[in-house]
Amino acid sequence: MKKIYIRAAEQISLQQPLSEAWMTDPVSVEGPYAPAADPDFRTWLTPAESRRLGKILKRALVTALSIVRKTGVEHPDAICVGTGLGCMVNTEHLLETLCRDGESMFSPTHFMQSTHNTVASLLAIHTKSHGHNLTCSHKDLSFDLALFDAWMQFRLGRIRTALVGGYDELTPSYYTLLRRIGYLGAEGEVPGSETTVTMLLTDDSKDALCELAGLRILYRPTPEELRQGLEHLLGEAGITCGELSAVITGVNGSRTNDAFYEAFTSQLLPGVPTLRYRHLFGTGYTASAFAPYVAAHCLERGFIPEALPYGSVPLREGAPRTLLLVNQRDGKQYSLQLLRALCGN
Amino acid sequence: MKEPIWITGAGIVSAIGLDKRETLDSLLHGRTGIGPMRHLQSEHRELPVGEVRLSDEELRARLGIAPGMPTIRTALLGMLALEEALEEARLTADELLRTAFVSGTTVGGMDQSERYYPDFLANDTRNAYIALHDCGASTELIADRFGRFGFVATPSTACSSALNAIILGADLIRSGAFDRVVAGGSECLTKFHLNGFNALMILDREACRPFDATRVGLNLGEGAAYVVLERASTARSRGVVASATLDGCGNACDAFHQTASSPGGEGALRAMREALEDAGLAPEQVDYVNAHGTGTPNNDASESAALKRLFGDRVPPVSSTKSFTGHTTSASGAIETVICLLALRHQFLPVNLNWREAMPEGIRPVVESRPQREIRHVLCNSFGFGGNDSSLLLSKREEA
Known part of the structure; x- marks a missing residue:
């Protein structure tokens, strides 16, 4: 079976945009809600694009353009996108119009940029990519499902490169709605935030950050099924729990959320060091996209930034070799990913 | 040689019928389901639409869902179609554990969001519908009614969402992830997308005329459909047939x-x-x-x-x-x-x-x-x- 690699990964978030400065010099984040720190779009986009495109589109496009520039892969074979709420700013604008002004003032421009697949479409137009193009919108697993889709396309031998991304934008008023239902804003929780993560997957190890060695998604698993899922994932990659350098979880400070990760790590991975990332990047529907982004850069640079470890198990000596990523929502749906350093790294 | 994928079950709900039998009858008799708006509470009464003939209340009653239970029309339509598909495929609750469910939608819970949005902003009375707004929520509402599927996903590629759900389903089988997948999609009419299409000036005030020289636009409709995709060997071992x-x-x-x-x-x-x-x-x-x-x-x-x-x-x-x-x-x-x-x-x-x-x-x-x-x-x-x-x-x- 051919191997799959993460060749490049870029982000726009609460940290410095299009940069890995967070690894040594993280921006500390506060407050219940924090918008992303944008780069200077004018250096990447034409004035018309800057004016016409919504923020989520500009961010996605700029991270993709940066990857194209870095890797020289101009026309990816597939584009796979995950988004929890799609182009929320435009959707919210239309909902407000509908409730305030009735049905006579609807704006076609906002509607055209309000569907969930607007981002994947824009990326295809800009990279002139006519190949496989899919958007998944499934709560906190949206990005993980997009990654899984790309993974299957590689496994079926259909593609050699794929642009994969997780994107969500969040307005202060929609943040309020999500807090009302307890999705965001629990006591002690890291900020609710926006996500832009784009990565390029290839079947070629040249210049890659790491290998994507396994991927598994489970719905409503029993504890036993979860254990089996993890066992199969590790077994297929030929590694044991003891060989894991660390597990990266989605703990975010919310007690109910963190309890699921605590149960997972303590029962299935005792003795494996635990890492977190949401205290740096915030939390939200596609925040799980930051996990492979973080892991890929740690494996490539051969160190775990000081800001990541939590819990009582100390990090092992030496460069990280294999990282397990776990993402879950309400204990109902789980995603497990296995990332491995390149040989000789 | 690829192993064939059998289609061992199908369910359909649309303006021309609540199941395969009614749908077939309408198709054979040239009976359209497009007509005046009855259920959608839009100001644009002049626009013909293809509505599923049952109201939300009638759908709830048919499915045995209590009146007070928060739900969305996309999920109600999906449940009706999924029930028919699972019945034809003779899938038991136990078999669902090893079955994936892939359901496309874009509208999700927008029918209730556009109704209660002022409440969403102002108070806690309609919080249940905030939680049902996103696409994944409708998929899980539909799936969980029938038991425990082993995998769920929601493709959202606008009007091709359901077809891409079927393709994702086929990929799950071909890649070896699952032997059986139920795939399709569900979408109800909303003022939101009716007005969106209207603003783009692509809705016909009369019955639509696809491929006709005088065509001026589309009529919106609603519904849901699912197919049960199954590796041929798996279907054979269960003793089910496919047409x-x-x-x-x-x-x-x-x-x-x-x-x-x-x-x-x-x-x-x-x-x-x-x-x-x-x-x-x-x-x-x-x-x-x-x-x-x-x-x-x-x-x-x-x-x-x-x-x-x-x-x-x-x-x-x-x-x-x-x-x-x-x-x-x-x-x-x-x-x-x-x-x-x-x-x-x-x-x-x-x-x-x-x-x-x-x-x-x-x-x-x-x-x-x-x-x-x-x-x-x-x-x-x-x-x-x-x-x-x-x-x-x-x-x-x-x-x-």
Whole structure:
């Protein structure tokens, strides 16, 4: 079976945009809600694009353009996108119009940029990519499902490169709605935030950050099924729990959320060091996209930034070799990913 | 040689029926479901729509859902269609554990969001509907009614969501992740997208006329449909039979414009070609094409161009059944897949209603339901905003 690699990964978030400065010099984040720190779009986009495109589109496009520039892969074979709420700013604008002004003032421009697949479409137009193009919108697993889709396309031998991304934008008023239902804003929780993560997957190890060695998604698993899922994932990659350098979880400070990760790590991975990332990047529907982004850069640079470890198990000596990523929502749906350093790294 | 994917069950709900039997009857008798608005509370009463005939209350009653229980119309329609599909496939709750469920939608819970949005902002009375707004919520509401599926996912590629759900389902089987997948989609009418399409000026004030020279736009519809896809060996070992197989899938991107299709139908052509290549079939083996055929000037011209590029001067029978159901947006790919299954099983060509005058350079759609030859292989097209163009190749199952 051919191997799959993460060749490049870029982000726009609460940290410095299009940069890995967070690894040594993280921006500390506060407050219940924090918008992303944008780069200077004018250096990447034409004035018309800057004016016409919504923020989520500009961010996605700029991270993709940066990857194209870095890797020289101009026309990816597939584009796979995950988004929890799609182009929320435009959707919210239309909902407000509908409730305030009735049905006579609807704006076609906002509607055209309000569907969930607007981002994947824009990326295809800009990279002139006519190949496989899919958007998944499934709560906190949206990005993980997009990654899984790309993974299957590689496994079926259909593609050699794929642009994969997780994107969500969040307005202060929609943040309020999500807090009302307890999705965001629990006591002690890291900020609710926006996500832009784009990565390029290839079947070629040249210049890659790491290998994507396994991927598994489970719905409503029993504890036993979860254990089996993890066992199969590790077994297929030929590694044991003891060989894991660390597990990266989605703990975010919310007690109910963190309890699921605590149960997972303590029962299935005792003795494996635990890492977190949401205290740096915030939390939200596609925040799980930051996990492979973080892991890929740690494996490539051969160190775990000081800001990541939590819990009582100390990090092992030496460069990280294999990282397990776990993402879950309400204990109902789980995603497990296995990332491995390149040989000789 | 790829192992065949059998289709062992199907369920459908739309303006022309609440199940396969009613749908078949409407198709054979040329009875459209498009008419005056009854359930949708829109100011645009002048716009004809293809509504599922049951109100939310009637759907709840039929499904035995308590009146106080928060739900959304997309989920209600989906439950009805999924029930029929699971019944035909004779799937038990135990077997669902090893079955994936993939359901496309874009609207999700928008029908309640647009109703209660002022409450969302002001108070806690409608919080249940905030939680049901996103696409994934409707998929899980539908799935969880029937037991515990082993995997769920929600593709959202605008109007091709359901067809892409079926393709994702086929990929799950071919990649070895699952032996059985239930895939399709569900979408209800909302003021939100009715007004969106209206603002884009692509809605017809009269009954839509796909591929007609005088066409001016589409009529929106709603509904849900699912198919049960199963590895042939798995289906055989359960002792179930299939009347059709899913032989080819094509997912391509027009990469032209956010909402318009390219004049040459590049994405559509690529999707159809890919589906044929995947199935190992030549264009002349296609006996019927269920077109995307929305009735907008842009789509039908672009799709005609793609069909002519693929088939040359020997275009097989083509029709758009959106003249029956209306454009059921994110559900359309699955609804039209089930219509193709009915055509294969009952050997008829679904006609293209309201077609009178050929468009310049356009295809001439089917107006006579009796086929000239056996229908063995059909293409089903589904295109979406963003140039998300997909196509399936479905075949009548030949007895081994």
